[in-house]
Amino acid sequence: MPMVKSVLKFAHHLLEESVELGDLVIDATCGNGHDSLFLSDLVGENGRVLSFDIQEQAIQTTKQKLIQDERTNVTLIHDSHENLNEYLSIQKNVEVGGAIFNLGYLPRSDKKVITKGDSTLKAIQILLKYLRKDRLIVLVVYHGHEGGKEEKEMLLKYLLELDQKKYNVLRYGFINQKNNPPFILAIQKKQD
Ligand SMILES: C[S@@+](CC[C@H](N)C(=O)[O-])C[C@H]1O[C@@H](n2cnc3c(N)ncnc32)[C@H](O)[C@@H]1O
Numbered sequence: 135m136p137m138v139k140s141v142l143k144f145a146h147h148l149l150e151e152s153v154e155l156g157d158l159v160i161d162a163t164c165g166n167g168h169d170s171l172f173l174s175d176l177v178g179e180n181g182r183v184l185s186f187d188i189q190e191q192a193i194q195t196t197k198q199k200l201i202q203d204e205r206t207n208v209t210l211i212h213d214s215h216e217n218l219n220e221y222l223s224i225q226k227n228v229e230v231g232g233a234i235f236n237l238g239y240l241p242r243s244d245k246k247v248i249t250k251g252d253s254t255l256k257a258i259q260i261l262l263k264y265l266r267k268d269r270l271i272v273l274v275v276y277h278g279h280e281g282g283k284e285e286k287e288m289l290l291k292y293l294l295e296l297d298q299k300k301y302n303v304l305r306y307g308f309i310n311q312k313n314n315p316p317f318i319l320a321i322q323k324k325q326d
Contacts, residue, residue: 141316144306145272146172148320149232152270153177157231161185162215162257163249165240167196173234174205181231183208186215189247192240215257222264230264237285238276238316248281251288258292262301262323271321278314293319300325 139147149169153159153176161170164185173183185208187193193212200208211221215235222228235257237249254273261271277286293303301324307317 141274141307141318145234145236145274145318148270148272148318149173149176149234152232152268152272152322154231156180157266158182158184158225158228159231160215160218160233160261162218162233162235162254162261163187163237164196164210165192165236167192167199169234169236170196170208171199171203171205173232174200174208177207177231179207181207184211184221185209186211186213186218188212188214189240189243191243214253216253216260218257218260222260228264229266230261230269231266232269233261233265233271235271235273236276237273238279238282245279248279249285250281251285254285255288255292258321262321265323267323267326269323273319274316275319276316282314289319293321296321 155178157177159173159177161173161183164170164187170183170185177183193210197210239245239248258271275286277283296303302322304320305317308315
């Protein structure tokens with residue numbers, strides 16, 4: 135067993151640390167559904183995963199996986215994560231146990247449909263309001279594609295200024311890898 139986890143393995147490790155059975159959690163970029171399935175296991179049958187994507191293709195691919203696996207605890211939402219408030223505010227006393235964003239474009243799909251700094255930041259700000267104390271928002275930051283650098287810089291600027299009394303912000307990545315390797319940013323809420 136290697137001592138150092140890959141970026142994707144570490145993202146899942148952080149989610150395992152954050153999420154508990156019965157939680158409501160968010161997959162902000164469902165894509166091919168890998169993270170949604172992972173979260174579905176973590177929250178169990180009494181929990182719920184809300185999975186967002188702006189691409190019909192992503193929603194359909196994930197839907198097929200959920201049917202095959204007989205999962206009933208994932209709700210697919212064909213909408214931008216920047217509209218998260220519409221889906222969270224309709225529930226009473228809602229709290230979020232954890233969230234993941236896999237930024238960039240959907241592999242083997244249109245490379246022009248990418249996550250963007252403005253909407254990603256808006257979604258993070260909404261989630262920070264609903265996030266339970268001690269829990270995490272995990273971002274896997276892919277930034278080698280066109281438009282990726284702008285999103286990365288917007289995120290870093292915002293997160294570097296988050297009040298350390300209220301949040302821990304972590305960065306994890308491999309600094310000797312070539313070609314703009316992805317890295318993780320994770321925000322832990324310290325206070326209610
Ligand atoms: C890197 S992929 C996600 C991979 C996914 N987590 C998986 O397990 O396969 C990024 C996804 O974000 C989606 N996306 C882009 N902008 C979005 C937005 N504003 N709201 C929700 N999804 C968005 C894209 O359509 C794409 O499917």
